[in-house]
Amino acid sequence: MATAVKLSGITKTFGNLKANDNVSLSIASASIHALVGENGAGKSTLSNIIYGLLHPDSGMMEVDGKAVKFKSARQAIEAGVGMVHQHFMLAPTLTVTENIILGKEESRFSLPTRRIGKEIGRLATQHGLDVDPGALVSTLSVGEQQRVEILKLLYRRARILILDEPTAVLSPPETARLFATLRSLAAEGRTILVITHKLDEVLAISDTVSVMRKGALVGTVPTASTGKEELARMMVGRDVLLRTANPPQATSKTVLSIDRLSYRTPQGVEKLSGLTLRVRAGEIYGIAGVEGNGQSELLSLLWGTFERDGTTGGSITIDGRQTLGLSPAEVAALGVSMIPEDRHKSAVIAEYGIEQNLILGRHREKAFHRGIGFNRQALRENAAAMIERYDVRGAAETNPPIASLSGGNQQKIVVAREMERPLLKLLVLAQPTRGVDIGAIEQIHRRIIEARKSGLAILLISSELEELVALSTRIGCLYKGAIRHEFSEEEVRQGREAESGFEQEIGMHIT
C-alpha cells in the first residue's frame, strides 16, 4: 500500500520541553489513521507540523513520496494536506459557500457563487455532508459547521485530511454520521488522520492507531489487533483501570428533590419544563443528554447563579429545605458542593495561586482565617494535604498561579476543594473529567465512588455516556428541559454489563 505521509525523526522543542522527540511515522494512503495520547503528549504539535503551522527542529517529512518542507499552511494545502481544527475557523456572517471559497476565490471581481454552490452541493451529497450552501454559518449547528469545514478541504482538493478532536462537540448521532463520512472519504482514496483521546472511537473508526506519550511515539498498531486496555496502557505508561469498581450500595433518605422545575430565560425561551428527580444519600444520579437541553440552567438554578430576571417554577429541596432562589453562598452553607461545567470560566481564578484557588468558595470557613486576612500557614497546609491526597502533579512549593498546572491537575484542585467541604451532603458534578487525561480520569472516578460510599448524594451531569454508565446508580435522560426517561438501579446495573447496547439505548432517549 502506498504511503501518504511519512515522517522520519521529527523533533520539535519549545524551550526545555521536547514536544516531539524523534517521531517516525508512516500513514498509509486511503486509510483512517488515529493518533492518540494524553493532553500534552505531542499530538497537536505533530499535526501542526504536518499541516505546516509549525516547523520541526530536525527530521524529514514526505507527502506522497516527495520530500516536503512546508513553510506555511498554504503550502500544505497546495500539496493536498488539509486540517479541521478543534475550534472551527469560519466567518459566522458569511454563507456556507462564501466560507468555503474564502481565500480561494477564482476571480478578483466576481464570484460565480451559483456554480460553486452546485459543486459544493455535489460534494456534500456524495459524502453525506448535507448543508444548505446558501445558509449563513451563524445559523448552523456545530455538527453542520464541522461539515462546512470538511467541505472546505474537499473543495480545495485536499487528499490528506487531519481532524483534531472531531467528536468533542458532537452528539452521538452526529458522531455516527461523521464516521460514515470519513469512511466514504477513505474508500474514495483520501487519507485521514484523526487526533483524539476517546479510545472507543479509535476502535470504531480507524484502520491503524499510533500512540504518543511525552512527545515520543510509543507505537503504531493495526486497530483490529488491539484493544482499549492495551491502548490505555500505551498512553499512560502503566495499567489503567478503565472501569472503576462500582459495587452496589444501599441508599438511604432523599437528599435532593427537584419537583416540576421550570425555567424561562428573560428573553422568554423555555429551558426547563417540569423537570423532576430525586437523589438519595449513597447514590449517584447520572443525567445523560446532549448539551443545550437544560443542563446549564439546571445547574444555575441549583446553585443560585441563574439570571433572576427569568421566570422559575416548581421547587428544589435539599435536605428538607427549599433552596430555589438562595444565593450560591447560602446553598454551599447547607453542605452542597458543585463542580461547574466550565472550569476556566467558573471554577478557578487563573491568576490566583493554588493555595488561593483551593479555598475559593470555601474562603468563609473560619479555619482559614486569621485577623482580617487568611491564615497563611493554614492555607499552605491545606494545599500540601490536597496536593498529596489528590495526586496533583506539577505544583511547585512556591504556590504558583493555578494556570501553571495542566488542565487535568487544575481539575484535581477543583475536585479536591469541592469534595473536602466540611459537612458535605450533596455533590453536584458537571463534566467532572472534561479535558482531563485518562490517568487522571481514573483517579477522579475513584474519588467519586468513594464519596458515594461515604454516604453523599451525588448528581452527575456528563456528556460522556461511558462515564455515566460507569459511575451512576440511576440514570435520567434529559431532553428539552425534562427527564424523558429514567433507568432504574437494576437497569443501569445490567446495562453496565452490556455497555454499547445500553449506550445506544440511552442515546435514543436523548435525541
Next chain:
Amino acid sequence: MSKRSVKPLIPVLSLLFALATGSLIIAATGSDPMAVWQKMLRSTFASGYGIGQVLFRATTLIFTGLAVALPFRVRLFNIGGEGQLLMGALAAALCGLALPAGTPALVAAPALMLVAAAAGAGWALVAGWLKVRRGVNEVISTIMLNFIALGITGYLLTNHFAVPSTVHTSAIIPGGWLPDFDTLFGLNWHSPANLSLFVALAVTAGAAVLLFRSRYGYDMIAAGLNPEAARHAGIATGRHMLGAMALGGAMAGLGAANLVLGYKHWFEAGLSAGAGFMGIAVALLAGANPAGIIVAALLFAWLDYGGLAVNTLVPKDIFMMVQAITILSIISFPALFKSWLKED
C-alpha cells in the same frame, strides 16, 4: 543583551525617549533644551520650596491615583476622580465653615476628612449604582458626573458661599487646618506641602493591606479577575463593584485634605487644577498597584511643577505638549515592549 535584562529598563527607556522628543520640540521653538531641563531640575530639587511644591502636588495625585486604581481592580474605569474631588472639597470646606470656631484640631481635622471622603464616595456611588443596577457604562456616567459636580460646586460657590468679589469661600475654622512642613519640621520652605502627605502614604499602605492581605481584598480581586468564578464562589460581585467605587470616590474626596485643609483653607474655583484627571495617568502607569502609585504620583508632580517653573523659557503650551508626550510614552512603551518581549 537578552530580552529579560531589558525589562527593568523599560521605564527608563521611555523616559529617555520622552526627554529626547521633548528636547526636539523645545529646540524647534528656538529655546535651548539643555537650559530648560537644567532650570527644571534646579527649580524642583535645588530648593526646599521646589521640593515642597512637588510633594504637595504628589499628595493630591496619590489620592486621585488611588481613586482610579481601586475600582480598576473590579474592572471599573473611574474617570470621575475630578468630580469626586470637587464634591469632597466643597463638602469639607462648607462643614469647616459651619463647625464651632473653638473645635479642637484633633476633632475637626479628622471629621472634615471623613466628610470629604464621604462626599467623594457618595458621588462615586451614583455611577456605581447606575452600573450595577442599570448597566450604565461607568466611563460615560463618571465623565458626565464630573460636569455635574463642576456645575453644582460652581453654582453654590458663586451664588451662595463666595466671599463677595472673590472666587473663594471664607476660611474654615483653624481647628480644621493641617499643619504645613515648616510648622511640622521647623523648616523654612514656605511651600504648600503639609501633613496630608503622610495621610496619603498611610491611606496607600491601608489600600495595599486591604487589597493583598485582607479577605475583602481576596473577594474583590477575585470578582475583578473572573466575575463568573467569583459568583460561583458565593462572592457578591455587584456589591464589590459598589464597594470599590465608593472606596475610589472616598480617595478622590480625601484629596481635599491636601487642597482645602492643608493649603488653601477654603474652597475656590479651579481648586483641583485637573488633579482628578491626572490621577488616571498615575494609576495606569502604576498598574493600579498602591506602591507604584506613590512613584508615579511623584513623577507626574515633578513634571507638573517643573513645567510651571520653566514658564519663562518655554511657552506654556509647548511644555504642556512635552508633558503629555512624556505621559504618553511612559504609558505606551511598556505595552509596546510587552508584545516584543512575548515573541520568542
